[in-house]
Amino acid sequence: MQFDVLVVGDANPDLVLRGDVRPRFGQEEQLLDGADLVLGGSAAITAAGCARLGLRTGLLAAVGADVFGAFVRERLAERGVELIVPAADDGSVPTGLSVILSAPGDRAILTLPGTIPALRPADVTDELLAAARHVHVASLFLQPGLQAGLAGVFARARRLGRGTSLDTNWDPTGRWELGEVLAGTDVFLPNAAELFAVTGTDPAAGVEAAAARLTAAGTTVVLKDGARGGRAWWPGGGSAAAPAVAVDVVDTTGAGDSFNAGFLAARLAGKELPEALAWAAVAGSLSARAAGGTAAQATIDEVIPSAR
Template sequence: MKTFDAVVIGDANIDLTVVGANEIPLPGQEVLVDHVMLHVGGGAAVFSLALAKLGLRVAFNGILGDDMYGQYVRAHFAKYGIDTRMIKTSRLHQTGISIAFNPDTDRSFITYAGTNMELRMDQLDLEQISEGRHVHVTGYKGRSNHEPYMAMAKALKAKGVTLSCDVGWDDSGEWYKGVFELMRYMDVFLMNETEALHYTGLDDIEDSMRYMAQYCSHVAVKLGPKGAAVMKDGILTRQGAYPAEAVDTTGAGDCFNAGYLFGFLTGQGVGDSLSYGNACGALSVGAYGGSTGSPDAEALRAFVAGHAQPLKKGVE
């Protein structure tokens, strides 16, 4: 019997959400805004909180600073039952901070990565991490950390855990093709439409998913307002997005991941998992903060039951 349903490896930081900033102040100026809010941010942290709200046993593995923001993140994790014993405390850097302007429109960010810069896959305690029956990893940076990710994935697979990965945006612009090697070790591989098109070099998302199916039998791609698509065992399934009034799109993709993997980890099929993912994404954007609007399991199932959204399936 595993201790955790999922161990999540990746980034955690503070998000400062600035609402009503119609302009960025010039030197010497001051701009008054409607509100500034404090939330837990970072893709891995938002995913962990959303998954824990759904009732799964979650542990977080990352690095926080020895500061008030690090304490805030730990306390927020504890509030939702997330185990924090795998989190390391650093005195080299402070906990990261990201400032988001106008989250309801075209967001702009100022980010200090902080302790997240210190996380290394080759320094993880894999024996401790394998206490989870599933491991979700983030922070893949292509060529710069490909080999440590490969070694980690191979070692964890050998320990009998299932794996998922959300690659995120490639800041280098290379879109390293080694990602397809990493896909071979993943039970579920997640990305958004833009990332999928960049990695495959193709112009059509369904063509991209057919291409990636050569390397991973289970790929989920987030399509923003168009919903999401999944290629599993040669079958392509698409579902449109649920209606939502967006006030803050921060963390919507991470909440989709949580809903989708909640379905996967509770033995649901692609259709139900896709509905859960899209529902979590829709509920997320209705509140400020990455995970604030994410539901518990009862609210999730009630939302899906009350909002019919057809699935489109086809054999590829």
């Protein structure tokens, strides 16, 4: 097989602004502490993290023929990720862009969709599925065309014996509708807010109750739990927790995507779920050491000692 993991989803630059980032209208000028143009998009950051951890990684994403598209291609090539652009993509749509307003403990994200919603289920061909051991989909709610047929994509992947995982990220519409997608998802990787929203669970019931709704149907839930690390529940009643690693936090943008990469790298290396969760927590923590999602992504030599 050509790839250990095929990541499907978004790829765009992130402009990360740090400091006094809460906008004040009325033409007030504010001074920032830092500004970095970095590779963004949940799928692209996850793919870069997977490659950093030694996986043969392909990324299926629509990218325009503009300066932002060139930036994305260069950053992916530097990391060793093979970018696969849909056959119907003629480059006429501008590449998406996100502006991250990063404040201590929180952030806001402004996104121009551009090419991000361009993927369609037919772009994930049987040939691509056959070329990978595992298929990971990211930022699904930003891609309504792909979302409408992802259940069928995952069904084809399963028929070919491929693993599947999903990180929806936030739903800007607030509908949180996945239909039959999770029924064909081996591993769901949300944060707590996303888990409650997708399952329709009252947060007062706790994450365990929300996760139980999915594990009962056969889906493993791997929760990104911020500074606390991660938690996981799987069918049959198993569960695990893993602590985060203490770092001097510069920016948490993309930390959840690096968490995904750590988990996928461990599982594809044959690690059991508790150890894979530990890898994920370490990879997510270490990525916060620099601005943007990829500058400080962990290497395998950093993850293994810290995950023990």
